[in-house]
Amino acid sequence: MENSIAVANRTDSPILQIKDLRTFFDTRDGTVRAVNGLSLELYAGETLCIVGESGCGKSVTAMTILGLLPKPPARIESGEILFEGADLLKLDERDMRAIRGNDISMIFQEPMTSLNPVLTIGRQISEVISLHQGVSDRAARARAIEMLDRVRVPDPHQRVNEYPHQLSGGMRQRAMIAMALSCNPKILIADEPSTALDVTIQAQILDLMRELRDDFGTSIILITHDLGVVAEMGERVLVMYAGGKVEEASVEELFHYPLHPYSEGLMTSIPRLNESLAGDGDRVRLQEIPGMVPSLIEKIPGCLFAPRCSYASEKCEAESPQLAEHRKQHYAACWESSNFAQRMESPTS
Amino acid sequence: MTSVSASGPENILSVRAVKKHFEVRKGLLAKKVGNVYAVDGVSFDIARGETLGLVGESGCGKSTVGRLILRLLDLTAGEVHLKGVNISELTRSEILPHRREMQMVFQDPYSSLNPKLSAGSLVSEPLRNFKQGTSAEIDQRVQMLFERVGFKREAMERYPHEFSGGQRQRLGIARALAVNPSLIVADEPVSALDVSVQAQVINLLIDLQEEFNLALLFISHDLAVVEHVSHRIAVMYVGKLVEITDTKTLFKNPLHPYTEALLSAVPVPDPRVIKKKIIIKGDVASPINPPSGCRFHTRCPHVMDRCRVEDPALQEMEAGHRVACHLHDPSGFTPSLKS
Numbered sequence: 001m002e003n004s005i006a007v008a009n010r011t012d013s014p015i016l017q018i019k020d021l022r023t024f025f026d027t028r029d030g031t032v033r034a035v036n037g038l039s040l041e042l043y044a045g046e047t048l049c050i051v052g053e054s055g056c057g058k059s060v061t062a063m064t065i066l067g068l069l070p071k072p073p074a075r076i077e078s079g080e081i082l083f084e085g086a087d088l089l090k091l092d093e094r095d096m097r098a099i100r101g102n103d104i105s106m107i108f109q110e111p112m113t114s115l116n117p118v119l120t121i122g123r124q125i126s127e128v129i130s131l132h133q134g135v136s137d138r139a140a141r142a143r144a145i146e147m148l149d150r151v152r153v154p155d156p157h158q159r160v161n162e163y164p165h166q167l168s169g170g171m172r173q174r175a176m177i178a179m180a181l182s183c184n185p186k187i188l189i190a191d192e193p194s195t196a197l198d199v200t201i202q203a204q205i206l207d208l209m210r211e212l213r214d215d216f217g218t219s220i221i222l223i224t225h226d227l228g229v230v231a232e233m234g235e236r237v238l239v240m241y242a243g244g245k246v247e248e249a250s251v252e253e254l255f256h257y258p259l260h261p262y263s264e265g266l267m268t269s270i271p272r273l274n275e276s277l278a279g280d281g282d283r284v285r286l287q288e289i290p291g292m293v294p295s296l297i298e299k300i301p302g303c304l305f306a307p308r309c310s311y312a313s314e315k316c317e318a319e320s321p322q323l324a325e326h327r328k329q330h331y332a333a334c335w336e337s338s339n340f341a342q343r344m345e346s347p348t349s
Numbered sequence: 350m351t352s353v354s355a356s357g358p359e360n361i362l363s364v365r366a367v368k369k370h371f372e373v374r375k376g377l378l379a380k381k382v383g384n385v386y387a388v389d390g391v392s393f394d395i396a397r398g399e400t401l402g403l404v405g406e407s408g409c410g411k412s413t414v415g416r417l418i419l420r421l422l423d424l425t426a427g428e429v430h431l432k433g434v435n436i437s438e439l440t441r442s443e444i445l446p447h448r449r450e451m452q453m454v455f456q457d458p459y460s461s462l463n464p465k466l467s468a469g470s471l472v473s474e475p476l477r478n479f480k481q482g483t484s485a486e487i488d489q490r491v492q493m494l495f496e497r498v499g500f501k502r503e504a505m506e507r508y509p510h511e512f513s514g515g516q517r518q519r520l521g522i523a524r525a526l527a528v529n530p531s532l533i534v535a536d537e538p539v540s541a542l543d544v545s546v547q548a549q550v551i552n553l554l555i556d557l558q559e560e561f562n563l564a565l566l567f568i569s570h571d572l573a574v575v576e577h578v579s580h581r582i583a584v585m586y587v588g589k590l591v592e593i594t595d596t597k598t599l600f601k602n603p604l605h606p607y608t609e610a611l612l613s614a615v616p617v618p619d620p621r622v623i624k625k626k627i628i629i630k631g632d633v634a635s636p637i638n639p640p641s642g643c644r645f646h647t648r649c650p651h652v653m654d655r656c657r658v659e660d661p662a663l664q665e666m667e668a669g670h671r672v673a674c675h676l677h678d679p680s681g682f683t684p685s686l687k688s
Binding site: 053054199200204206230256271287290292 | 406407513515516543544545546547548549551552555570571572573574576577578579580600610611612613614615616617618619620621622626628629630632633
């Protein structure tokens with residue numbers, strides 16, 4: 001893929017940069033370290049996937065970028081989120097509002113609950129446009145119809161007057177995308193945009209997102225738990241586990257040379273299509289990752305994945321591994337990663 | 350069971366032309382304004398020790414089929430035979446002894462377990478309800494089940510909120526297995542679970558099914574999961590079966606255009622695979638006002654005039670491979686799919 005080469009030779013500066021972000025929640029049971037020391041860079045025009053299981057901190061990261069978390073209980077313990085020279089964490093609500101929906105916008109997993117049920121689709125889209133671009137109501141409405149047409153909603157002139165409940169799940173998600181892209185944002189954050197949809201509708205939405213990314217040149221942060229979506233959509237991937245980044249690489253690198261045991265476990269534990277064709281018709285047992293995701297409240301000294309890891313040693317339980325570059329542009333936070341990387345260099349041994 | 354089965358001796362379950370129509374009522378007097386044709390003539394068999402996967406998109410009626418089989422819903426038409434006995438016409442009290450034979454595993458492990466019962470009582474409850482042995486025997490069986498699904502004995506004292514999602518689903522499986530049923534209906538048993546624990550539950554289901562020689566109806570929207578657990582797969586679209594065959598054949602040689610589109614739509618977790626996707630247009634048809642003729646004709650890339658008026662019957666193409674599509678009508682003109 002040309003994309004991964006482009007990533008490797010990147011010299012331009014990132015459009016969005018997160019440095020050592022820690023988002024904590026104070027609860028009655030203790031402090032939940034939802035995001036614990038996350039750094040990432042997003043470059044212009046690329047699709048960065050964040051993959052991980054529920055509770056790994058991927059959605060909290062997105063909400064932190066847009067300043068959508070209620071404080072309290074949320075608390076930004078430390079970190080910087082740099083966008084166009086400004087630290088988003090230091091902006092006040094008024095400045096943040098000028099960025100939200102305009103420079104950075106977001107689409108959510110559940111289009112039914114994220115649209116206002118008592119306003120028409122057209123009103124909701126044109127509200128964003130007139131707020132940020134200061135155009136007349138009529139111009140905003142015309143732009144809303146144009147956007148609905150752009151995301152291939154059939155009969156946009158009629159649909160613009162309909163309420164969310166009158167649309168199907170796929171149509172609602174298209175309306176959400178139309179709204180998110182209506183101000184031509186530089187960054188689109190998509191949090192599980194196709195998870196609540198049926199497979200055939202998911203294919204339509206992913207196809208639409210690919211097309212819009214190429215047309216609008218928007219940088220996308222795509223949050224998902226589905227490795228299939230990552231493989232089809234992403235250029236670079238971050239794998240998150242229990243609030244931290246455990247691996248970062250181009251999509252091709254990650255799928256063929258996973259350097260963190262958790263990433264490797266994820267790849268081998270998912271059922272894949274057409275596996276029945278390879279065998280003699282017998283059902284194939286899946287690889288399991290034993291145990292479960294750790295509590296984010298307890299302080300664990302070593303690697304958070306160690307209790308579930310088949311490679312874990314005493315060192316892993318005592319000392320937390322840092323993210324390091326083990327192959328070109330391929331980072332992993334694991335004491336064993338350099339051994340894995342060496343083995344991949346010399347496959348004969 | 351002494352009664353002789355009409356549908357072959359090894360079949361644990363035979364479903365014959367079952368229909369379920371829900372009424373749609375509107376207005377002050379709740380006047381009937383139409384029907385939801387949720388399930389509209391579905392037939393299949395499941396043999397002992399066999400897993401049938403039932404796939405389809407949301408609203409296609411797959412969960413309703415599961416509920417009709419267990420008589421959690423009453424049928425509008427059709428018959429369900431469990432071990433040769435027609436259970437679709439039994440009264441509520443007559444059906445009770447048959448309930449032991451069929452158990453269900455639910456999708457949501459959070460809402461399907463009573464939060465006020467300890468794990469031990471949850472699993473022993475069905476045994477006590479059906480009076481399966483003395484209390485010592487029940488205790489012994491519960492212990493065996495706990496070990497079998499991977500819990501320590503101490504776990505019996507704990508309550509559902511102390512378990513994680515994957516553990517709760519294992520508890521739900523232990524509870525379903527307690528009374529030694531012949532048939533288990535599992536409705537999306539892993540879709541609420543995280544990817545890394547899905548594999549644990551899928552493997553457990555496969556192992557237990559083989560060990561207890563269960564007939565398993567595995568309902569899911571996830572084709573990759575269904576492929577892994579099923580011996581045969583049935584594909585549903587808006588209340589009807591469109592294709593049913595063994596797992597390998599379905600993936601190698603899907604005949605219905607909907608099956609083809611469904612298989613092609615699944616994202617493949619391998620960036621090297623460049624798939625030529627069949628992206629079908631439009632939304633799933635509504636079961637309230639299903640399209641005339643073939644219900645898929647509004648989205649089908651191969652639609653013909655005949656499809657708009659004539660409902661295709663589920664016909665056997667090869668042994669065990671049945672398809673409902675005019676493209677594959679053996680009696681009529683069959684144009685090539687690869688045009």
